Amino acid sequence: KMDVSFSHMQVDTEEFPLKKWLKCEQQALYNFTSLHKQYGDPKGIYELRASIAQLIAFNRGVRAHPEQIILGAGTQELMRTLTRLLPEETAYGLEEPGYQRVYQLLKQEKRNVITLPLDDKGIQAEGLRHYKPDVLFTTPSHQFPTGVIMPASRRMQLLNWASENPGRYIIEDDYDSEYKYDTDSIPSLQSLDRHEQVIYMGTFSKSLMPGLRLSYMVLPVQLIRSYQKMQPTFIQSCSTIQQISLKLFIDEGHYLRHTKRMKQVYKDKREACVAAFENVFGDNVTISGAKSGLHFVAAFRTEKTEAAIIAEAATQNIEVYSLSRFELESSTSHKRDPTLIIGFAGLHSEEMHPAVQALYKVIYD
Numbered sequence: 008k009m010d011v012s013f014s015h016m017q018v019d020t021e022e023f024p025l026k027k028w029l030k031c032e033q034q035a036l037y038n039f040t041s042l043h044k045q046y047g048d049p050k051g052i053y054e055l056r057a058s059i060a061q062l063i064a065f066n067r068g069v070r071a072h073p074e075q076i077i078l079g080a081g082t083q084e085l086m087r088t089l090t091r092l093l094p095e096e097t098a099y100g101l102e103e104p105g106y107q108r109v110y111q112l113l114k115q116e117k118r119n120v121i122t123l124p125l126d127d128k129g130i131q132a133e134g135l136r137h138y139k140p141d142v143l144f145t146t147p148s149h150q151f152p153t154g155v156i157m158p159a160s161r162r163m164q165l166l167n168w169a170s171e172n173p174g175r176y177i178i179e180d181d182y183d184s185e186y187k188y189d190t191d192s193i194p195s196l197q198s199l200d201r202h203e204q205v206i207y208m209g210t211f212s213k214s215l216m217p218g219l220r221l222s223y224m225v226l227p228v229q230l231i232r233s234y235q236k237m238q239p240t241f242i243q244s245c246s247t248i249q250q251i252s253l254k255l256f257i258d259e260g261h262y263l264r265h266t267k268r269m270k271q272v273y274k275d276k277r278e279a280c281v282a283a284f285e286n287v288f289g290d291n292v293t294i295s296g297a298k299s300g301l302h303f304v305a306a307f308r309t310e311k312t313e314a315a316i317i318a319e320a321a322t323q324n325i326e327v328y329s330l331s332r333f334e335l336e337s338s339t340s341h342k343r344d345p346t347l348i349i350g351f352a353g354l355h356s357e358e359m360h361p362a363v364q365a366l367y368k369v370i371y372d
């Protein structure tokens with residue numbers, strides 16, 4: 008049996024510049040003790056928020072003053088804070104299939120949640136008129152999990168929808184924007200927004216490591232005012248040591264060098280993985296999902312169900328997840344081929360072929 012993981016939830020930690028990070032952490036500990044002996048700003052340390060503002064302006068054209076940026080230990084944490092800034096009766100629209108952890112969080116917070124259908128350009132604009140959410144949570148730069156990239160035309164439709172009512176917001180979750188192969192990344196929704204109605208969300212989970220638990224959101228001025236009124240009830244969930252370490256890591260240029268290098272590493276891994284699937288499965292597999300991010304979607308021509316494939320794979324020590332994991336309220340598994348989410352970040356190029364062959368045996372033997 009082989010220990011193989013096609014999990015989409017991992018990065019290639021072997022390439023992580025541990026020595027550089029350690030140096031930043033030592034500096035953070037020794038030179039910033041005054042920051043560590045107090046709780047500090049609930050939004051997070053100003054200096055890190057200033058570095059992030061520069062980074063997302065440079066990388067994604069996001070216009071943000073550091074005082075509009077809130078840090079949090081993960082996207083769910085930020086969403087929890089956001090639900091406290093918006094009216095309790097707000098109806099949140101989520102992509103179907105979509106990010107189940109935000110769906111679960113909103114349900115835990117007893118919020119109204121509406122799931123909205125996708126097409127090959129992302130969220131359907133007419134769905135907004137039909138289902139009437141107040142706030143739309145969307146992943147335009149790389150729809151999670153299908154991988155669709157939302158074209159500029161659809162982005163403008165969403166912004167027009169939002170501009171019709173000042174109470175509407177679009178949460179642009181740009182979680183996977185760092186890794187685009189072959190296609191140029193389309194400017195962020197936030198950079199096109201003229202009415203302060205886009206809440207921009209980002210994370211360091213994919214560009215650095217998920218275990219870092221450091222994510223951020225950029226609030227429009229109106230929501231920052233609401234935040235400031237409630238500020239005494241908030242507290243920062245990220246460690247000040249990690250925050251300063253990250254600030255130094257960014258300011259010393261390690262972050263941009265790392266993401267530039269990882270883009271090539273992941274591009275090569277993606278190509279090797281797709282080639283292995285095409286070589287082993289031939290036309291029994293259909294691969295979709297734009298050339299970006301750390302996973303793609305593979306649909307298999309077989310009578311086996313997704314559940315049977317996942318269970319059988321587990322007996323062979325193969326970790327893999329299916330599309331139904333991300334179906335929030337309605338399942339289409341009955342009218343589509345069994346579909347798996349193939350993460351390649353944790354696989355070495357030389358193990359791609361044997362890993363794909365092991366998966367082939369699970370599905371076709």
Ligand SMILES: Cc1ncc(COP(=O)(O)O)c(/C=N/[C@@H](CCC(=O)O)COc2ccccc2)c1O
Nearest residue numbers: 015016017018081082106151182210212213217222
């Ligand atoms: C749409 C979307 N938005 C944000 C995030 C990131 O959340 P955060 O880490 O809390 O900031 C994810 C992580 N989604 C995770 C999948 C979750 C699941 O399948 O259950 C996968 O996340 C990673 C993938 C590769 C490398 C590192 C992380 C998100 O899918």
